[in-house]
Amino acid sequence: xxxxxxxxxxxxxxxxxxxxxxxxxxxxxxxxxxxxxxxxxxxxxxxxxxxxxxxxxxxxxxxxxxxxxxxxxxxxxxxxxxxxxxxxxxxxxxxxxxxxxxxxxxxxxxxxxxxxxxxxxxxxxxxxxxxxxxxxxxxxxxxxxxxxxxxxxxxxx
Numbered sequence: 001x002x003x004x005x006x007x008x009x010x011x012x013x014x015x016x017x018x019x020x021x022x023x024x025x026x027x028x029x030x031x032x033x034x035x036x037x038x039x040x041x042x043x044x045x046x047x048x049x050x051x052x053x054x055x056x057x058x059x060x061x062x063x064x065x066x067x068x069x070x071x072x073x074x075x076x077x078x079x080x081x082x083x084x085x086x087x088x089x090x091x092x093x094x095x096x097x098x099x100x101x102x103x104x105x106x107x108x109x110x111x112x113x114x115x116x117x118x119x120x121x122x123x124x125x126x127x128x129x130x131x132x133x134x135x136x137x138x139x140x141x142x143x144x145x146x147x148x149x150x151x152x153x154x155x156x157x
Contacts, residue, residue, distance in 0.1 A: 038126075038130065038137075038138050039138070039140075041140075042126050042138045042140065045119075045122065045123040045126055045127070046123075046126065046127055046130070048120070048123040048124075049123035049124045049125070049126050049127025049128070050127050050131075052114070052115060052120055052123060052124040052127070053124050053127055053128065056114045056115070056124070057075075057114065057124065057128075060072040060109075060111075061073075061074070061075050064076060064132065065128065065131070065132035065134075069105075070105070070107075071107070071109050072107070072109055073100065073102035073103075073105070073107045074102060074103065075128045075132060075134075076132035076133055076134060077103065077132075077133060077134065078102050078103065078134075079102065079103050080100055080101065080102040080103075081102075081128065081129070081134075081136065082129075082134075082136050085125060085129070085136070085137075085138075085139040085143065086139065086143055086144050086146075086147055088125050088128075088139075089118065089121040089122055089125050089139060089144045089147055090121075090144070090147045090148075091111060092113075092114050092115055092120075092121040092124060092125060093113060093114075093115060093116075093117075093118065093121045093147065093149050093150075094113055094148075094149065094150045095110065095111050095112045095113040095114075096110070096111045097110050097111075113152060116149075117149075118141060118144055118147065118149070119141065121144070122139055122140065122141055122144060125139055126138050126139060
């Protein structure tokens with residue numbers, strides 16, 4: 001009998017410990033925010049980002065964002081993209097001549113500037129970060145306030 005009392009008491013104590021450590025229903029209250037939720041201002045950019053992707057990026061990175069092997073890197077599942085979102089915005093704005101390693105493969109093809117404003121660069125990067133199987137979060141204009149827009153040479157006459 002004493003042994004049964006100890007077991008029952010232990011089970012009750014364990015149930016209190018588990019429920020006090022966040023067992024609950026798993027539902028968030030109004031004052032709790034989902035750290036993975038995309039802010040409304042970023043969601044509002046998605047149509048613009050999609051339009052820019054389809055007009056500018058699809059040629060090299062393809063409709064699937066898988067790129068062209070050994071020529072243009074993938075954006076879908078890209079470790080390089082996810083590693084530095086501000087760099088992605090800077091490269092979209094200014095282009096890039098640097099060699100990069102994406103998912104273990106080297107790419108050396110030059111990327112020319114694709115957009116003229118940080119707003120457009122942020123929109124298209126956010127679109128890519130949240131499409132093509134990516135769950136890359138988001139980048140805001142505040143995150144890229146220090147990204148410089150480099151002057152572009154005038155077109156040849």
